[in-house]
Amino acid sequence: MRSITPAGVCLLFILIGIAAVVPGVRAQGLSGSVLVNALQHGGYVIVMRHASSPRDVPDARTVQPDNTARERQLDQAGRDSARAMGEALQRLRIPVSEVFTSPTYRARETVRLLGFTTPTLVEELGDGGQSMRGASSPQALWLQRIVNTITAGNWLVVTHQPNIVAAFPQLSNVADGESVVFRREAGTASVVARVKIDDWPRLP
Numbered sequence: 706m707r708s709i710t711p712a713g714v715c716l717l718f719i720l721i722g723i724a725a726v727v728p729g730v731r732a733q734g735l736s737g738s739v740l741v742n743a744l745q746h747g748g749y750v751i752v753m754r755h756a757s758s759p760r761d762v763p764d765a766r767t768v769q770p771d772n773t774a775r776e777r778q779l780d781q782a783g784r785d786s787a788r789a790m791g792e793a794l795q796r797l798r799i800p801v802s803e804v805f806t807s808p809t810y811r812a813r814e815t816v817r818l819l820g821f822t823t824p825t826l827v828e829e830l831g832d833g834g835q836s837m838r839g840a841s842s843p844q845a846l847w848l849q850r851i852v853n854t855i856t857a858g859n860w861l862v863v864t865h866q867p868n869i870v871a872a873f874p875q876l877s878n879v880a881d882g883e884s885v886v887f888r889r890e891a892g893t894a895s896v897v898a899r900v901k902i903d904d905w906p907r908l909p
Contacts, residue, residue: 721734735886735898738909743754747858749888749897750851751801754866755782756818756882756902758811767815776810779818784809786882787818793905795820802858805851807831810861815882821861831866841871848872852887852894 735743743749758779763772772778773898779787790841794801804821806812807830816824829847849872851862873896880904887894900908 719797740886740898741797741799741859741908742858743888743897744859744886745797747800747802749886750854750856750860750862750894751884751886752852752862752864753815753847753884754879754881755783755807755809755812755815756787757865758881761806769810772810772859774810774832778811779814783815784818787815788883790805790902790905791819793822795906797908800859801861802856804863805830805860806863807865807868809865812865816861816863819861824863830862832865832867844868844869849894853889855889868889 734865751864756779758777760777760835762775763769765777768775769778801821804816804824805827806816806824808826808828811833812828812830813824827847831843831844833841833844845868846869848862851860854860866879869876869885873885876896879885880901881897882897884900884902884905885896885902888897
């Protein structure tokens with residue numbers, strides 16, 4: 706897997722300067738086939754909370770074979786919903802050009818089950834080894850910057866609830882696996898949709 710340094714992130718923001726234009730789509734309240742059509746054209750950042758994961762670490766009987774550090778991992782509902790979301794993205798032909806993820810096992814497991822095998826690990830998307838105890842200012846700033854980056858393709862960012870809330874206080878109730886879809890217009894990133902993980906397979 707690739708890793709990204711803070712300097713690399715800064716360079717990334719500088720180099721990307723072309724916005725995708727989606728004709729006839731307003732940056733608010735997208736849903737159903739309108740949302741799918743918009744995502745098919747690209748130009749969105751999907752910030753996702755990792756799929757369902759118990760707060761307790763697994764024991765020797767339940768730990769996944771590759772979870773060598775015995776971190777928190779997805780439960781069966783989380784694994785099933787992540788697979789179903791990944792299948793829906795493929796069926797709906799929604800392109801994802803870049804995937805950024807927290808280094809935690811539960812986030813990486815979410816990404817893998819979605820069907821993405823080469824994500825970029827970003828420390829600022831992690832939990833700092835503190836699980837649900839909150840996020841730092843650099844973590845919040847990273848998320849704020851990424852959703853304001855002009856991009857021609859869709860980007861997927863998988864992180865944790867405290868990080869999302871620290872960056873966007875209005876998003877205080879993001880559920881396990883929920884996606885918040887951002888689009889940059891007129892110099893400001895706007896939330897255009899929120900999609901629960903179980904709703905992706907239901908999209909037309």
